[in-house]
Amino acid sequence: MVDDPTPPDRQELAAELALGLLEGADRAEALRRCLSDPAFAAEVEAWGHRLSPLLDMTRAKAPSERVWSAIEARTADMGSLRRELRLWRGGAIVAGAIAASLALVMILPVTRPVVDPVGVSQLADAQRATLMAVSYDPRTGSLRLSASGLGGEGKSPELWVIPEDGVPRSLGLIGAQGGSLPVDPGLRAFLRDGVTLAITMEDSATAPHRAPSAAPVLTGKISII
Amino acid sequence: MARTEDGEARLARERLSAALRLTASGDPKALRRVYDLTSMKLFGICLRISGDREAAEDILQDVYVKVWRRASAFDERCASPISWLAMIARNAAIDWRRAEKRYFADGDDRLEAMADDAPLADYVMQQDEARRRLLACLDGLDEKQSDAIRRTFLGGLSYPELAAQLGAPLGTVKSWIRRGMQGLKECLGDG
Numbered sequence: 106m107v108d109d110p111t112p113p114d115r116q117e118l119a120a121e122l123a124l125g126l127l128e129g130a131d132r133a134e135a136l137r138r139c140l141s142d143p144a145f146a147a148e149v150e151a152w153g154h155r156l157s158p159l160l161d162m163t164r165a166k167a168p169s170e171r172v173w174s175a176i177e178a179r180t181a182d183m184g185s186l187r188r189e190l191r192l193w194r195g196g197a198i199v200a201g202a203i204a205a206s207l208a209l210v211m212i213l214p215v216t217r218p219v220v221d222p223v224g225v226s227q228l229a230d231a232q233r234a235t236l237m238a239v240s241y242d243p244r245t246g247s248l249r250l251s252a253s254g255l256g257g258e259g260k261s262p263e264l265w266v267i268p269e270d271g272v273p274r275s276l277g278l279i280g281a282q283g284g285s286l287p288v289d290p291g292l293r294a295f296l297r298d299g300v301t302l303a304i305t306m307e308d309s310a311t312a313p314h315r316a317p318s319a320a321p322v323l324t325g326k327i328s329i330i
Numbered sequence: 331m332a333r334t335e336d337g338e339a340r341l342a343r344e345r346l347s348a349a350l351r352l353t354a355s356g357d358p359k360a361l362r363r364v365y366d367l368t369s370m371k372l373f374g375i376c377l378r379i380s381g382d383r384e385a386a387e388d389i390l391q392d393v394y395v396k397v398w399r400r401a402s403a404f405d406e407r408c409a410s411p412i413s414w415l416a417m418i419a420r421n422a423a424i425d426w427r428r429a430e431k432r433y434f435a436d437g438d439d440r441l442e443a444m445a446d447d448a449p450l451a452d453y454v455m456q457q458d459e460a461r462r463r464l465l466a467c468l469d470g471l472d473e474k475q476s477d478a479i480r481r482t483f484l485g486g487l488s489y490p491e492l493a494a495q496l497g498a499p500l501g502t503v504k505s506w507i508r509r510g511m512q513g514l515k516e517c518l519g520d521g
Contacts, residue, residue: 124482156479157409157420158465160484165370179391180395230400
């Protein structure tokens with residue numbers, strides 16, 4: 106760009122993303138970096154904490170009644186999300202292997218498992234609260250997803266796999282109710298131990314997308330057990 | 331006098347934290363309580379950034395649906411409850427603006443919402459330590475840098491929008507922001 110002889114360094118880019126200045130390809134690139142570079146993501150979040158007291162200066166204003174009615178309707182269906190997740194976790198995953206750990210460490214079987222290996226992941230938001238469980242069966246090439254409770258307002262959750270090269274590939278849109286998601290045969294090789302899965306909220310009409318357009322709402326790593 | 335206001339601020343914070351904890355346990359009445367305590371403030375933020383009343387109401391809905399989903403992730407050691415909520419609202423509004431893509435002129439709602447960004451006297455009285463430090467550090471910056479940072483953060487502006495508002499070339503505006511943010515980080519003592 107003519108006006109910008111020096112591209113931003115890493116620190117500057119984090120500050121610019123946190124301020125919300127970036128748009129288009131620059132923003133997509135910075136968001137991609139948030140997915141692949143945890144230190145960068147932490148720097149962006151730290152800026153949010155530093156600047157948030159400024160928000161006290163905006164003037165309060167009352168929204169109309171319709172806002173609460175809509176929230177009430179949209180949250181009513183999601184009440185049982187946490188309970189479903191617990192049940193799903195207890196029942197479908199090889200006993201005890203995943204436990205309640207949010208660390209998403211690689212689990213090395215001590216003895217050779219009698220079942221075929223499966224990939225599992227727990228997707229969490231930035232505060233490390235687990236909100237979604239994912240398992241992958243390499244025999245059928247499909248993912249099984251717990252209910253996400255995500256969605257609404259024309260946006261749908263889109264699942265991404267981010268392998269070692271740091272470039273997200275869309276696995277497609279997922280429903281708020283979870284369920285089974287067949288993986289494109291060309292993408293199956295990416296679903297390996299240690300790679301990152303992420304969910305962003307995207308425009309459902311134009312999916313699947315070449316790159317995410319928003320910060321991930323949930324991320325996690327795949328462990329093969 | 332100051333002691334009473336500090337006490338009130340602390341009480342408000344504890345009340346909100348308690349409501350968030352109950353929300354995390356899945357209690358819909360607690361979500362309503364969080365809404366009653368914070369919706370006017372968060373709506374002000376959504377409106378300030380989106381500049382469109384109807385859009386701001388849609389964004390606000392999304393914000394509380396997120397709060398319902400993520401309340402268990404709130405960690406009081408990292409942020410005050412109202413800062414945590416305010417950032418969710420701000421980020422949702424910025425996402426909306428960036429998705430909108432259109433380069434719009436400031437609407438009436440937005441201008442009205444911008445009318446008094448200056449802190450009110452009683453707000454200043456109740457400022458907690460973090461806010462006092464931030465404002466002191468912003469005031470210590472070059473005025474152009476500090477103005478650019480405030481406008482951007484409170485207005486959800488992109489670089490071209492900021493350059494247009496300030497009537498300065500894009501490269502100059504970028505350098506104000508970058509130097510200002512660097513100075514701010516150093517002043518806040520974690521650069």
